[in-house]
Amino acid sequence: MIFTWPIGLRLKKQKNLLELPIEVMPPVSFVFIHFQQHRGKPAIPLVKKGDAVKIGSKIGETGGEISSPVHSSVSGRVIDIKPHPHPFLREGLCCVIESDYSDTWEQRFIDSDYHSLSKEELLERIEKAGVVGLGGGGYPTAKKLLAGMKDRVNLLIINGCESEPNLAADYRVMIEYTASVVEGARILQKILNVPKMIFVLTRNYKMAEALLKKEGADVKILPDSYPVGSERVLIRKITKITLPADKLPIDVGIIVQNVSTCYAVFQAVKYNKPLIERVITISGDGINKPKNILVKIGTPLSAIIQYCEGLKDDLKKIIFGGLMTGIAQFSLDTPVIKTTSGIVFQSAVCEDEINDCVYCGKCIDVCPMGILPQMIYTFIKNNEFKNAIDYGLDDCIECGCCSYVCPSSIPLVHYFKYARLRNMHG
Amino acid sequence: MDKLFIVSSPPHIHTRLNLKNAVWIVILCLIPSLIAGVVFFGFYALIIIFISIAVSVFSETIFEYLSKRKTTIQDGTAVLTGLLLGLSLPPNVPLWIPLIGACFSIIISKQIFGGTGFNLLNPALTGRAFLMLSFPQIMSVNFKYQAPETLSEIDAVTSATPLTLLKSPFYYKITEETLRKMSSFDFLKLLLFGHSGGSIGEACKILIIAGGIILLIFKVIDYRIIIGYILSFCLMSLMLPGRINPLFQLFTGGVLLAIFFMATDWVTSPVTKNGRWIFGIGCGFFTALFRLISHYPEGVTPAILLMNLFVPFFDKIAVIIRR
Numbered sequence: 027m028i029f030t031w032p033i034g035l036r037l038k039k040q041k042n043l044l045e046l047p048i049e050v051m052p053p054v055s056f057v058f059i060h061f062q063q064h065r066g067k068p069a070i071p072l073v074k075k076g077d078a079v080k081i082g083s084k085i086g087e088t089g090g091e092i093s094s095p096v097h098s099s100v101s102g103r104v105i106d107i108k109p110h111p112h113p114f115l116r117e118g119l120c121c122v123i124e125s126d127y128s129d130t131w132e133q134r135f136i137d138s139d140y141h142s143l144s145k146e147e148l149l150e151r152i153e154k155a156g157v158v159g160l161g162g163g164g165y166p167t168a169k170k171l172l173a174g175m176k177d178r179v180n181l182l183i184i185n186g187c188e189s190e191p192n193l194a195a196d197y198r199v200m201i202e203y204t205a206s207v208v209e210g211a212r213i214l215q216k217i218l219n220v221p222k223m224i225f226v227l228t229r230n231y232k233m234a235e236a237l238l239k240k241e242g243a244d245v246k247i248l249p250d251s252y253p254v255g256s257e258r259v260l261i262r263k264i265t266k267i268t269l270p271a272d273k274l275p276i277d278v279g280i281i282v283q284n285v286s287t288c289y290a291v292f293q294a295v296k297y298n299k300p301l302i303e304r305v306i307t308i309s310g311d312g313i314n315k316p317k318n319i320l321v322k323i324g325t326p327l328s329a330i331i332q333y334c335e336g337l338k339d340d341l342k343k344i345i346f347g348g349l350m351t352g353i354a355q356f357s358l359d360t361p362v363i364k365t366t367s368g369i370v371f372q373s374a375v376c377e378d379e380i381n382d383c384v385y386c387g388k389c390i391d392v393c394p395m396g397i398l399p400q401m402i403y404t405f406i407k408n409n410e411f412k413n414a415i416d417y418g419l420d421d422c423i424e425c426g427c428c429s430y431v432c433p434s435s436i437p438l439v440h441y442f443k444y445a446r447l448r449n450m451h452g
Numbered sequence: 453m454d455k456l457f458i459v460s461s462p463p464h465i466h467t468r469l470n471l472k473n474a475v476w477i478v479i480l481c482l483i484p485s486l487i488a489g490v491v492f493f494g495f496y497a498l499i500i501i502f503i504s505i506a507v508s509v510f511s512e513t514i515f516e517y518l519s520k521r522k523t524t525i526q527d528g529t530a531v532l533t534g535l536l537l538g539l540s541l542p543p544n545v546p547l548w549i550p551l552i553g554a555c556f557s558i559i560i561s562k563q564i565f566g567g568t569g570f571n572l573l574n575p576a577l578t579g580r581a582f583l584m585l586s587f588p589q590i591m592s593v594n595f596k597y598q599a600p601e602t603l604s605e606i607d608a609v610t611s612a613t614p615l616t617l618l619k620s621p622f623y624y625k626i627t628e629e630t631l632r633k634m635s636s637f638d639f640l641k642l643l644l645f646g647h648s649g650g651s652i653g654e655a656c657k658i659l660i661i662a663g664g665i666i667l668l669i670f671k672v673i674d675y676r677i678i679i680g681y682i683l684s685f686c687l688m689s690l691m692l693p694g695r696i697n698p699l700f701q702l703f704t705g706g707v708l709l710a711i712f713f714m715a716t717d718w719v720t721s722p723v724t725k726n727g728r729w730i731f732g733i734g735c736g737f738f739t740a741l742f743r744l745i746s747h748y749p750e751g752v753t754p755a756i757l758l759m760n761l762f763v764p765f766f767d768k769i770a771v772i773i774r775r
Contacts, residue, residue, distance in 0.1 A: 386719075
């Protein structure tokens with residue numbers, strides 16, 4: 027490993043995204059709330075057609091060991107429960123709610139005395155609020171914390187690195203809700219009983235750094251290379267520990283949480299407010315007004331487009347998530363779910379022809395996990411899946427760096443995803 | 453929904469440095485060397501290079517047409533092969549030499565193996581090796597006589613010591629003694645304008661280095677091969693009998709052109725990082741060794757071709773080291 031110090035890519039942030047303040051999106055007439063918004067089992071529907079719901083009503087119950095409840099984000103009436111386009115599952119069971127535009131909450135109180143709550147009570151509030159990892163993974167936060175309470179945790183990392191070039195939501199959250207974010211992180215620290223908690227930011231987040239330091243948080247700065255925000259890369263950058271593919275961060279006593287998750291945790295604990303809205307970044311050259319917006323979970327794409335003053339005519343691609351890892355969408359009905367961190371509307375699509383591998387080794391140079399994408403790709407092409415795993419397929423974090431640099435435009439990540447599915451299903 | 457969207461797997465952005473652009477950047481970086489060669493050696497050199505490029509492109513088109521493959525002219529690799537072959541030829545060879553060499557480079561070394569991306573050996577160097585072995589008289593006689601003539605024009609005023617020694621067919625073996633006799637100005641001049649009148653592309657060393665640095669900045673070529681090559685080559689020059697000044701070694705003959713433009717060829721260099729270190733070090737070692745022991749004044753061609761053959765082996769070693 028001496029000669030192979032892995033480096034990532036340098037991707038420029040899209041223009042002005044960081045300067046756009048968070049705007050609260052006005053209520054919409056219909057929301058589409060998916061029962062699968064997190065890692066693990068989908069939630070079990072609790073409501074049926076015709077039921078009246080309020081803001082924050084639980085409409086889906088925890089569906090298994092690793093799962094999370096879902097809540098209504100508007101008050102109104104359930105119109106239907108049916109399959110609907112899903113950001114990454116193609117189609118998923120979805121609850122359609124027609125809003126009555128009133129601001130009636132299921133149950134809401136402000137508990138400013140949350141400091142006196144016990145760890146278990148705090149955890150219960152987080153679980154009931156359906157908080158999941160908002161960085162993109164969507165792992166239920168309560169489950170992660172529960173695992174952390176059982177094992178010894180000695181470091182809590184609050185991840186404020188958004189290395190994707192089209193995301194600025196976490197940055198805006200850190201700037202505009204600084205106190206809440208830090209307080210949320212302290213709640214997590216209390217639950218885990220961990221001595222050390224650090225915020226990790228990239229170098230271009232100067233202002234967030236200053237604000238967080240003012241709140242008394244411990245901040246660490248990393249160079250703004252991609253994919254520094256990815257959990258495993260982050261852990262290696264900070265602690266110099268390289269996690270093997272079959273180990274989780276918790277196995278080495280580390281827990282990573284996203285800054286937006288901290289904000290959601292604070293909302294859940296203090297205001298007893300379930301996770302029904304989040305900040306997302308709308309960007310790209312195919313939309314008229316890029317924005318950072320606070321949007322209700324379940325808002326369909328078409329409503330967001332309307333709010334952002336419409337599409338440009340030459341729009342070619344709509345991507346949920348980051349430019350490097352996001353999923354391209356086929357329908358304008360797709361709603362925002364808990365793990366959606368941004369939406370890109372792309373007009374200038376790269377349509378290079380796929381050629382044969384020229385053995386330039388750029389994918390190996392750039393791979394942040396230090397695996398050998400080119401060789402793994404060759405094995406997968408020849409259906410040698412066992413060899414592919416021997417050469418590090420399981421270590422792949424699907425960050426997309428190899429596909430990005432490939433001079434022959436080979437969709438390497440696509441091959442890796444395919445091989446993983448093949449391995450999973452035999 | 454009246455409009456359909458493009459759906460594809462991530463990532464949704466892509467670097468602009470695709471194969472085509474990279475190859476054209478390399479060609480652009482070679483253009484200054486080409487111009488210098490034409491200025492030094494005359495218009496005839498340009499004709500040689502033109503024939504070399506034209507025949508490369510032509511033979512690739514014909515072969516791909518006959519073998520019913522998709523044409524790959526637009527990616528520029530044939531132009532680059534032709535240009536590199538032309539630049540590595542002596543400046544007054546008969547015109548059928550680049551013709552045969554380019555044909556051999558493209559058809560035997562590249563297309564037979566499957567075209568771009570599948571060749572084992574660097575096509576330009578293979579063509580040159582073929583010419584050196586088949587027509588040693590033409591290829592080496594010119595080496596000997598061309599050098600003093602061209603240099604005398606530029607260096608007419610300055611000290612004549614290096615020039616007289618240059619007439620020896622083994623001019624690259626000039627010892628440190630000669631170097632010590634030269635003033636620092638002469639040495640600088642040596643660095644700038646090179647010393648050998650060898651082949652067309654070797655006329656002006658500083659342009660080759662500049663081109664190489666531009667390629668490094670654009671991340672077209674990898675620094676590991678270059679550093680490994682230079683270090684091991686200099687070290688070997690110091691250690692082998694004769695103890696030739698490594699800088700002098702570096703600035704004579706086609707070493708620089710080979711380091712920056714031939715050893716770093718994407719297709720024929722290792723893919724792994726450690727493999728590239730080994731490859732670069734091996735190239736330097738054998739270049740120095742072949743210069744000393746072989747009959748040819750140049751050691752670059754056989755050294756790089758030999759190392760090209762070991763590339764899969766180096767990659768294998770690198771994979772094993774990594775574990």
